[in-house]
Amino acid sequence: MTTRSPLAPAAFPALPDIAGVTRRVARARYKEWDRCDLTYVELAPDTAVAGVFTRNICCSSEVELGREQVKHGAARALIVNAGNSNAFTGYRGREAVEQIRTQVAEHLGCKDDEVFVSSTGVIGVPLPKDKARAGIAAALTADPCSWEAAAETIGTTDTFAKGAAASAVVGGRTVHVAGIVKGSGMIAPDMATMLGYIFTDAAVAPALLQEMLSEATGGTFNCITVDSDTSTSDTVLLFATGQAGNTRLESWDDAGADALHAAIRQVALDLAQQVVRDGEGASKFIEVQVTGATGDESAKRVALSIANSPLVKTAVAGEDANWGRVVMAVGKAGEPADRDRLAIRFGDHWVAKDGLPVEGYDEAPVAAHLKGQAVRIGADLGLGEGRATVWTCDLTHGYISINADYRS
């Protein structure tokens, strides 16, 4: 990993063990590098699974197969390949995924479609079957490893390993939720260039688990953006091993369902924000909050228009309270807005109201806010009750260096 992002947390968090989840890593050498790049997570029998996937039409075979597999709701294993996304590789890429599924399924004595595969890295090069076969063989017999080792192994351009945890009480029992994620570029809603995996020991019916995941991603993974680009491989999977001993949750009405959902959402939000904190070249973490829109969806589109604007993002990089660019980004969103009701703030300091700069506002606290690492931009449209919050990072020389020098 390259220089750790200045926005990274101080250390990888302490994640609880999740009963029924065993992690192992190995070297498949998908690229010429001296690090583990293949992650194998073994899941106890009867583990339920849910998933959300990229909406990019040019998706990988892994995504195509994953979408089908989650419909069955059962998982025994997860394999993550780092260094090669296997996207845009046609039938040869698909064969590699099928080979991996069969190899792991034979080892575990399960069905092929209980083995989930993700790959991340360069597009257009079929995943080499020989390297995959040897790597899987090594991983299947490796010693179990820590969450942090797994989080490091799924990473590619990430500058720090990302994990998060939460707990909830379900039916009188404490259940745990732990997750890891990778991603730092090609990040935009409908799944960032991002692979995220969340595990819980709670017992949950697959249909409810899918609803919980879909709900949780709406305001978390789908509310972050680094560069407005959407990967062909993005995936978030949620596994529930059922080892906590609670009576299986079947519906939202069951006691503890809301608490578990809140814990899953908390982990998803933490992981999503860490992806932004590792945004390529990021020097500032930006929260964009839009209020007063005609509806929540409208608010989200306006917020993303602000968060994706290169001119807003470079202004924040330059610590410039350039609210005119925020006005521009609100206006170009194509959503209902009224120039003469619009108000803009940085932090808690309103700099424009009712379509005019706030007369004689104190620039000192605004400038101080922009000098910090966490910048909050607010836009109140003054039209209704719609609101949304999204997260992004600034656009810096670091982003250009990383992406203009990267070689395919």
Place this chain on the structure above:
Amino acid sequence: MTTRSPLAPAAFPALPDIAGVTRRVARARYKEWDRCDLTYVELAPDTAVAGVFTRNICCSSEVELGREQVKHGAARALIVNAGNSNAFTGYRGREAVEQIRTQVAEHLGCKDDEVFVSSTGVIGVPLPKDKARAGIAAALTADPCSWEAAAETIGTTDTFAKGAAASAVVGGRTVHVAGIVKGSGMIAPDMATMLGYIFTDAAVAPALLQEMLSEATGGTFNCITVDSDTSTSDTVLLFATGQAGNTRLESWDDAGADALHAAIRQVALDLAQQVVRDGEGASKFIEVQVTGATGDESAKRVALSIANSPLVKTAVAGEDANWGRVVMAVGKAGEPADRDRLAIRFGDHWVAKDGLPVEGYDEAPVAAHLKGQAVRIGADLGLGEGRATVWTCDLTHGYISINADYRS
């Protein structure tokens, strides 16, 4: 002006005089700078006018008034203020525009709404009325100036003055078309951060003139993008003085209408491409051509998705034939596409076909193409007959430097 863009033409072109068009410039000192920043173009009586304006909802008073004025179809003068966009300045900004219109109208003995005003520069600071009044007074009595002087005076962050010309034969008479434009950032379709003015001595009915302009902008000014940001002030006006002596064109069926339209479109295309060539930080001029889409509008959306992708633009800056990022950008556009029919080329060299890299393609000519200043990216979707071409530039350290250091 700062360092001239490496993509700039060698020199400002020779533009013909347009009978009935007189240019003058003056110093209003809207900013602390030692240059002319106020342009006054006097137009002969009976000049017809057409206009297209930004779709940004938070538009300036100039745009609001201009939209109303073009409905009357008559123009006697154009005023362009550089250094202050007068956008998001409420009633005080509007008063400044009305003052300018009245001052010029009294001088010419025309109606206020025959005086068109544009402003470009910082948002949120009302145009100072005293500076405008003194500047207008100076401009009204200044000596006529060249096209190049006018093109320089309307510019702000532009690194070179932009002009273009063409001619057509209408009813046995040669008519001329000349235009100037400013813009280099906050550039995206539905008008870039861009002010463009095109003049012809042809006689054309205002309704037909409007149709000609709207048609011409669809494939030119609305097919360029620098940073996907849309300004609050963008304007293109087309003036027809009627001094060439042709029988006034009333409809598309009149002899010469198509020829004049072609000349107008040629000037619009030339000017639009010059804006891209002056894109902030640009080192490469990029043409994106999409074919095989289900329709032309769909093709345009896919082309803009490619042209606006930071990852595609940084890859071109790095001279990297990273077609995987092009695939990603096609897939995220939300338009009909089929991964396994998609083909990608750089220049005339196909690097991927039918959803797979072209086996053993020769990388040398592809690399050579990317080293040039003009890069062509092609994507064939293999679905239908829809096609579109858009133009953009690469995303470089220069863009970050310009926009993170700019102070509002």
